[in-house]
Amino acid sequence: MEHYARTPKQIGEILNRIRKKSNLTQGDLAKISGLWQESISHVERGSEGTKLDTLCRILAALDYELMIIPRRKSSSSEIEDMF
Numbered sequence: 001m002e003h004y005a006r007t008p009k010q011i012g013e014i015l016n017r018i019r020k021k022s023n024l025t026q027g028d029l030a031k032i033s034g035l036w037q038e039s040i041s042h043v044e045r046g047s048e049g050t051k052l053d054t055l056c057r058i059l060a061a062l063d064y065e066l067m068i069i070p071r072r073k074s075s076s077s078e079i080e081d082m083f
Contacts, residue, residue: 006071009046016044020060033051033061 003018005011019029019040026040033040035057043050043058059066 004072007046008048008050012044012046015058015062018064019044022062029058029061033057 003014005014019026020048026030026037026044029035030037035054039054040058043054056066
């Protein structure tokens with residue numbers, strides 16, 4: 001399944017859903033990825049300042065990858081949701 005995100009909050013929400021669908025706790029994901037549980041929580045909340053390496057480690061632990069694609073056209077409500 002493809003997921004689209006434009007903000008840190010949206011990325012965090014997607015990762016949270018994927019983690020839960022995989023029946024993993026934040027602690028489980030932390031162990032698999034070699035990160036602290038607090039780091040997983042930080043990313044899932046969409047907090048600013050997440051390192052790219054942290055995101056890549058979480059994605060790898062969940063067996064997902066990042067794909068960069070051109071933006072698709074958005075409605076004004078989607079743009080408002082970003083802010």
